[in-house]
Amino acid sequence: MLQSLAVANYRSLRELVIPLGPLNLITGANGSGKSNLYRALRLLAETAQGGVVAALAREGGLPSTLWAGPEQFSRGMRSGQQPVQGGPRQQSVAMKLGFAAEPFGYCIDLGLPTPSASAFTLDPEIKTETIFAGASARPASALVERRGALAKVRQGRSWEVIASHLNLYESVLTQISDPERAPEVQTVRDQIRRWRFYDHFRCDAHSPARQPQIGTRTPVLGHDGQDLAAAWQTIAEIGNIRALEDAVEDAFPGCRVSIGHEGCWFSLHFHQPGLLRPLSAAELSDGTLRYLLWIAALHTPRPPPLMVLNEPETSLHPDLLPALARLIASAATRSQLWVVSHASRLIAALREERSCQELALEKTLSETELTGQGLLDGPPWVWPKR
Ligand SMILES: Nc1ncnc2c1ncn2[C@@H]1O[C@H](COP(=O)(O)OP(=O)(O)OP(=O)(O)O)[C@@H](O)[C@H]1O
Ligand SMILES: [Mg+2]
Known part of the structure; x- marks a missing residue:
């Protein structure tokens, strides 16, 4: 089960770390960032299929998907006393995605390519990737580390290099297959590949x-x-x-x-x-057929570790939504569920479920935030350094 999801500098998600439970209900007004969070999960899924760079390119590459605001908001900008403005960049461009999970978590940092003669100048480059144990990618909990073309695995107290010529546009999850020396890579890849997305x-x-x-x-x-x-x-x-x-x-x-x-x-x-x-x-x-599709999807005899449902209420009459909520809650006993919804009846019915955790999103200065989450009360998270 995923314990937390972390995203930095992806669209409206400047810096967000959210806790996850067995049944996660993502709500929020139009434009609050629900789909951005969903897309961030999809990008993570793409890393394990070898498609993260292509998926980002289809979204317009880093120029379009990178957080379009300033690197940080000053106190004055937040209170409205100062206009929102960027200064000279303090840090390199970095779009980061990651999750903590049992048994291993994973995170990836994508940045601008090093100048070269290649025609693919907009392709982002994978700067670092880390597989770790525990709640976040602290240096002490890292098990596999990739920096640019080099990947190493922890062997007791030291590190062993397992690859030194990695492609900068491909994840270690698709480039390394070494069950002897790096079994964690295979475990993370297999977990992510089993995530299932239903959105259309x-x-x-x-x-x-x-x-x-x-x-x-x-x-x-x-x-x-x-x-x-x-x-x-x-x-x-x-x-x-x-x-x-x-x-x-x-x-x-x-x-x-x-x-x-x-x-x-x-x-x-x-x-x-x-x-x-x-x-x-x-x-x-349409509604009857769609509901039967949900029944079939949610009763799969091979439950995935994570199932993501994007606006499952589409074209269903409100009277059907309490039954849909029961269907979802029962599936959440077999898989971890992620449900994005706008429908008040579905939201109300899911809130009644004990396993349900609502993640209400809101926007402040165009940045997506989790309602009620203070600066210090998100799950622990540390991004690895480049
Ligand atoms: N590169 C970017 N930088 C900052 N904000 C962005 C960027 N790209 C898109 N956004 C903003 O992200 C916001 C959230 O979009 P998103 O599609 O996630 O909303 P939503 O919660 O799914 O809304 P809806 O309910 O309408 O589907 C939008 O207002 C959009 O303007
Ligand atoms: Mg949306």
Whole structure:
């Protein structure tokens, strides 16, 4: 489980460290930084897939994603007595992302590239990466350290160099595979790769979830939900079918779902009271289909360490939201959950859950802050030096 997430100089997140629990509910007004925090998590996930530099480039590179305010706010700027202005830079440009977790935490520091003849002048460069044990990357808790092209691992009281020609645009998580000398790298990579993000189920008339699909065993619903029927059948065969049926009954009393298959083609049938035949996925309303997708995603027989749901209330009627909150709370007993929401009914229902921790975001001088978090009461965090 992630214990804290830390971000520095990424969009509106100038310097933010947030504590995380089993079920995290991220709320806040428009523009408060919810999506930025979500994107920061996605960038971390990209590091383990080898795509962090490309993902940043797609967002406009460092020029666009770097915090656009001054390095620090003076007391005068905060009180409004002085205009907000930047001075000569005191520190080098550094966008930093990290998390503390069991058994290992990880952080990465991206900066401007050293001038070279390359045409890829906007590609950020990975300056440091650290894998550590415990609550933050203090020098004493570091286990693997990368500085530029060099990576070393702790061996008792000394350090052993395990790579000296690393690419500056690729993470150690994808460049080092040495289970003997650096098993921590593999552990962190495997953990991060299992994180699951759900943010855009397709439910439009032409969405693949509405069509029969070739089905194979699908323990993990695809991010766009196209393999819904196969995922449903997989849960029915190797997962908790009772919980699946109860979730349908909880949201749609008197209804049930069955899966039809002709050869390798799978399709979903929705049985509703009062009708002579079941409805196919093509005939379901957007909201019904979307809710079934959530049921399938949250009952996966292979729960990931972290599941991130971005505005799961989209196109659901407010009356369905308490049932969705129960679905989410039950999934939070199997995976750590991160839920970004705007919907007051969903927020109210989730707040009732004991495991739920609300992280309310607000903006002060365009900087995202956690409501109620004072300067000293965030989780402990130390960024490694370059
Ligand atoms: N490079 C940057 N530096 C500083 N602020 C930025 C930067 N890029 C974007 N922002 C600001 O970050 C703010 C938060 O954006 P974000 O998309 O996270 O909001 P949100 O909480 O998801 O809002 P909504 O509810 O509208 O989706 C925006 O107001 C945007 O102007
Ligand atoms: Mg948003």
